[in-house]
Amino acid sequence: MTITGRKRLLCTAGAGLxxxxxxxxxxxxxxxxxxxxxxxxxxxxxxxSLDLLLGFGAMVSxxxxxxxxxxAYVVAILAFHASQGAPPDAGLLSLAGTNNALIAWPLAVxxxxxxxxxxxxxxxxTSGIHFIMITLAFxxxxxxxxxxxxxxxxxxxxxxxxxNDLAGLDLADDTTFYYVCLTSLGIFLxxxxxxxxxxxxxxxxxxxxNEQRMRALGFPTYRYKLLCFAIAGAGAGLAGxxxxxxxxxxxxxxxxxxxxxxxxxxVILGGMGTLIGxxxxxxxxxxxxxxxxxxxxxxxxxxxxxxxxxxxxxxxxVYGLLIGRGGHGD
Amino acid sequence: MLLLLEQIFNGLQLGVxxxxxxxxxxxxxxxxxxxxxxxxSMYMLGAFVAATxxxxxxxxxxxxxxxxxxxAAVGWLIEALVLRHLYARDHLDQVLATFxxxxxxxxxxxxxxxxxxxxxxxxxxxxxxxxxxxGVPYPAFRLAIIVTGLLVAGxxxxxxxxxxxxxxxxxxxxxxxxxxxxxxxxxxxxxxxFALGAALxxxxxxxxxxxxxxxxxxxxxILIETFVVIVIGGLGSIRGAFLGALLVGLxxxxxxxxxxxxxxxxxxxxAADGAGASLASMSIYMLxxxxxxxxxxxxxxxxx
Numbered sequence: 001m002t003i004t005g006r007k008r009l010l011c012t013a014g015a016g017l018x019x020x021x022x023x024x025x026x027x028x029x030x031x032x033x034x035x036x037x038x039x040x041x042x043x044x045x046x047x048x049s050l051d052l053l054l055g056f057g058a059m060v061s062x063x064x065x066x067x068x069x070x071x072a073y074v075v076a077i078l079a080f081h082a083s084q085g086a087p088p089d090a091g092l093l094s095l096a097g098t099n100n101a102l103i104a105w106p107l108a109v110x111x112x113x114x115x116x117x118x119x120x121x122x123x124x125x126t127s128g129i130h131f132i133m134i135t136l137a138f139x140x141x142x143x144x145x146x147x148x149x150x151x152x153x154x155x156x157x158x159x160x161x162x163x164n165d166l167a168g169l170d171l172a173d174d175t176t177f178y179y180v181c182l183t184s185l186g187i188f189l190x191x192x193x194x195x196x197x198x199x200x201x202x203x204x205x206x207x208x209x210n211e212q213r214m215r216a217l218g219f220p221t222y223r224y225k226l227l228c229f230a231i232a233g234a235g236a237g238l239a240g241x242x243x244x245x246x247x248x249x250x251x252x253x254x255x256x257x258x259x260x261x262x263x264x265x266x267v268i269l270g271g272m273g274t275l276i277g278x279x280x281x282x283x284x285x286x287x288x289x290x291x292x293x294x295x296x297x298x299x300x301x302x303x304x305x306x307x308x309x310x311x312x313x314x315x316x317x318v319y320g321l322l323i324g325r326g327g328h329g330d
Numbered sequence: 331m332l333l334l335l336e337q338i339f340n341g342l343q344l345g346v347x348x349x350x351x352x353x354x355x356x357x358x359x360x361x362x363x364x365x366x367x368x369x370x371s372m373y374m375l376g377a378f379v380a381a382t383x384x385x386x387x388x389x390x391x392x393x394x395x396x397x398x399x400x401x402a403a404v405g406w407l408i409e410a411l412v413l414r415h416l417y418a419r420d421h422l423d424q425v426l427a428t429f430x431x432x433x434x435x436x437x438x439x440x441x442x443x444x445x446x447x448x449x450x451x452x453x454x455x456x457x458x459x460x461x462x463x464x465g466v467p468y469p470a471f472r473l474a475i476i477v478t479g480l481l482v483a484g485x486x487x488x489x490x491x492x493x494x495x496x497x498x499x500x501x502x503x504x505x506x507x508x509x510x511x512x513x514x515x516x517x518x519x520x521x522x523x524f525a526l527g528a529a530l531x532x533x534x535x536x537x538x539x540x541x542x543x544x545x546x547x548x549x550x551x552i553l554i555e556t557f558v559v560i561v562i563g564g565l566g567s568i569r570g571a572f573l574g575a576l577l578v579g580l581x582x583x584x585x586x587x588x589x590x591x592x593x594x595x596x597x598x599x600x601a602a603d604g605a606g607a608s609l610a611s612m613s614i615y616m617l618x619x620x621x622x623x624x625x626x627x628x629x630x631x632x633x634x
Contacts, residue, residue, distance in 0.1 A: 017366075051571040060422050060425070060426070122623060123567050124618060125626075129359075129365065132365070132425070133559075134618070134619060137558065137619050138615070140554060140612075141612045141615045142607055144612045145608055145612065146605055147608070147611070148605075148607050148608025148609075150604055166572045233383065245535075257554065261367075261425075264425065265426060268422065268423075268426050298440060299437075300433040303430070303433055304433035304434025304435075305430065305434055306430070307427065308412055308427045308430040308431065308434075309427065310408045310426075311427040312421075313425065327388065
């Protein structure tokens, strides 16, 4: 079978599994799988957004979890205001709260995109290891910022009383929420695919290969990269909004650099530069953690060397292994 | 005034601790171009070994003497098994592989020593305070840390600039191929440099053990601060690591000590405390961002 054929088979099989998962879970008597897979889908969205940066733009960001956390906190803060009113000295943030997903989620996306714009504007003046470090620094800054917000729980985090209302759908039902996550992932993947195959995507990929050449051709590379950074941040913000609903709890640990590390792992494990790869990466990592945790509480002991092995031996991650790529991808 | 002096000393103490971590990390990056997220794990291992041996033998010195070779040995091992294959890879692969090592060591420590943090007493001989400046008693142990750090800094400086080994290290840092061409045994040199860096991290860990809780994951917070130090100081530069470490140590300590109080004159008390605490914890990251935007190669970069 050709690579394209294998790709199609794999993606169809994967999509089929995901679409029929709640039914399969019900059949197998493991309803918790639905919420596990909701989590996988949410992290997949965040990982795909990081792949835009990493796989296509060659911008290694160790601070992507910051946008994930910002999105989650926007939803959580709005829900908190809705149920308990704004805290007395909130000042600028004394918005009326809302539990309406159609307001909270786009707001989360916009705030994350804005934060990404600011961070990107400053970080993209550097490159290489300095870019990695400065994105890390900004993420840590945001982590400490949310950690210090005593009004919103500080490092204890903030609980949400219930999930948002999405146009009459009952998101408290795990299956409905699962399909909302699946639809979001599907839409986001389609958007990213269109983006990557557009002129914008070509410029970004060109910048990854040789930025000087792109500048010589007349493209304002800084602006393109900044826009890419903002879009990636927006995607992570959407994932954050969903995770706040899924766990009904947010805490600063969502922004910690080790979370960014996990996202990086999902992208690279799954296969960067492929968009679908990170979905497999998220699945592999989170399922792997869960499966290993059944056997031993020290699953990190095995995950660590497994990561090292994957890095040392494969070029395109798990996705690449499955479809049989080696060496130069197409 | 006395509080200021005491906090300056605390800042120096944090600074030399950061320097011990940063020296190894910056050497490894400067020579081998390797980002090593597992450096914090050497710190953690040093602390655990020191705590265990001190507990078993009753002697802090013995604990220290056990921790250094233990950290160096583990460092040598991971260099030979894993890191050697990463020198040619791009930074992303290095981040991922060393992140894997970090997870592995966190879990290993939990298996070998359990999940409860270990506590280690300050050695009796250093348990009191010393009045360096009349009226300012300062814990003797912290003073010992400062002195040790400065001695190590001096020794490193001597090693790098006045010995043959140091010359080879500098040569490999500026031009690896040329150094190999003139006969320097670069693989052996890399292993040595890495083991040295690991030993320094282990030393930092063993000295931090009586002051902090010795637990799995303790390396992560200091690792981040160490990265901030070497970026501010300049990657590959020991002088940069030293000055950067002192700067970061002082800024962090003084900000945490005085920012809430300073802000009280501008904001109401509760808001000032909250904002002060959050700004203080963000202070070194803001410093790093500012330095990177002003001097992208760091304040004291190694000559290119």
